[in-house]
Amino acid sequence: MKKYLQKFDIAGLILLIAAVIWYFVSNIWSAGNLALAITGGVLVLIGLTANYRQIIAALGKRSSKYAGNYVVSLVLVLVIVCGLNYVATRHVKRFDMTGSGRYSLASQTIQVLSNLDKEVQIMAFFPGGAHGPLREMLTEYSALSGRLRYEFVDPDKQNYLARQYEVSSYGAFRNPLTGADVRYGTVIVSLGDRQERIEKGPGDEIQEEDVTNAIIKVRRTETKKVYFLQGHGEKNPDNSDQAGYSLAKKALEAQGYVVEPVNIAERGMIPEDADVLVIAGFQNEPFPMEMEFIETFLDAGGGALFMMDPFPSPALSDFFLKWGVIVDNNIVLDVSGAGRLMGVSESMPLVLRYENHPITDRFSSMSFFPLTRSIRPADELPEDIDVLTLFYSNENSWGETDLGSSTAAFEPGKDLEGPLSLAVAVSNRTREAPDENPAPAARMVVTGTSNFAIDTYFPVQGNGNLFLNMISWLAQDEDLISIRPKPVDDRRVILSQGQMTLVRIFTLYLLPAAAAAIGIAVVMRRRRM
Helix, strand or coil, rough: CCHHHCCCHHHHHHHHHHHHHHHHHHHCHHHHHHHHHHHHHHHHHHHHHHHHHHHHHCCCCCHHHHHHHHHHHHHHHHHHHHHHHHHHCCCCCCCCCCCCCCCCCHHHHHHHHCCCCCCCEEEEEEEHHHHHHHHHHHHHHHHHCEEEEEEEEEECCHHHHHCCCCCCCCCCEEECCCEEEEECEEEEEEEEEEEEEEEEECCCCCCHHHHHHHHHHHHHHCCEEEEECCCCCCCCCCCCCCCCCCHHHHHHHHCCCEEEEEEEHHHCCCCCCEEEEEEEECCCCCHHHHHHHHHHHHHHHCCEECCCCCCCCCCHHHHHHCCEEEEECCCEECCHHHHHCCCCCCCCCCCCCCCCCCCCCCCCCCCECCCCCCCCCCCCCCEEEEEEEECCCCHHHHHHHHCCCCCCCCCCCEEEEEEEEEEEEEEECCECCCCCEECCEEEEECCCCHHHHCCCCCCCCCCHHHHHHHHHHHHHHHHHHCCCCCCCCCCCCHHEEEHHHHHHHHHHHHHHHHHHHHHHHHHHHHHHC
16 A cells, blocks of 8 residues: 555646646636645645655765755756746836837837826737737837736637727738738727727838827826917918918827817807917907907916917017017028028028927927027016027027018128027916916917928928927926827838849858858868878
């Protein structure tokens, strides 16, 4: 009987291994694998008890001591490795070593993820339940926030989930140019009972901007409205021509804002649900009553973006002077030559440096301002009003006041010498509301041109980001102010047929031949020695 009991330890060890494998496959301790583990443990104890005399005798040998030291050392190494792996999984650190920063998230994404206070769930529906580029991106997201969870779902195998989330846009096709299999699908971003859907058709990749904007939208507890003033020749957000603001409207809607035009002269008021009022270039003088509406809107804590085109457009000097802002009647010319690098003329001042303000904080992209006048703080500011310059033109610039001349030259005492302020941010927190209680913060941004955010220039350099930052600050959405995600640059090397032939000859023939020649030379030399 004892002979059979001595074999129980081996049987118990096999059962324990089977229980562990069962757990890793099912990822749960069910009644079956738990019973298997308990049975295996009991059998191991019985076997060790039956063999204890042989075990004690074996431990007294010198070889057993060496083996014991080896086993202890091996166990310590395994414990250290497992401990490091556990710490690494809980505190993930990733480093982007690519030259273009391809795997680095935009600062806005990092800012949004760091401000998550509730768990965000991302479900990606793709054929086969996998999509490499998106998984790589979401891994970066989850590494930055413990409150973000993601899961890939195969809509064909888990069709109950596809029906639950009403997913129908997914599939795969073969790229006729590269021969690669391309997958596309649907991503659902959820926070509580709020959901945002990202759907891309064949050939369109889901970008970082899409995911970040979806997270921004589901975090919003209220919908903020941006109205574009109309009726005085202003730029129209519904106009998709080169001089329109359709790209600006699309970018604002991607951030979760509702964008609509408004004619306050016709309506008789600024809508009560307005959070930001955008004046994209007065071409005609507004009625005094309209300016009173705008003044009341600002006093109630609204935000207004005034983009004041150069003369002959109105300057509204009396209105802005009450807010500590001076609108100069000039055109800023930049003769530094920096604009030529971008293929722009002297009438498009290039901005490379920005002042310290939430709108321009961490902003490092270039921007340029076609046909702009200078906007600057007044020498004496009204009480309780702060006016700060956002950025200046180049030192080799000036404000040309002779707007009717066909030639331009700097005239001391008449023209303003650069660098010149091109935009200001105004804030006031202490004006008295009608009920004599402090009103919410009034915010205003004044720029010297509305052309910098038209469809022609919105996607170029930092112009679009700067416009979005202005709106975010005016809407008091400071957590959205940053550099938006940018599309991945195509850095592929395209070789001609001749170049490909040279590469093939070099790698398949010349390199192996050189290695063989060197080897033969080494062998012959050794034989002579």
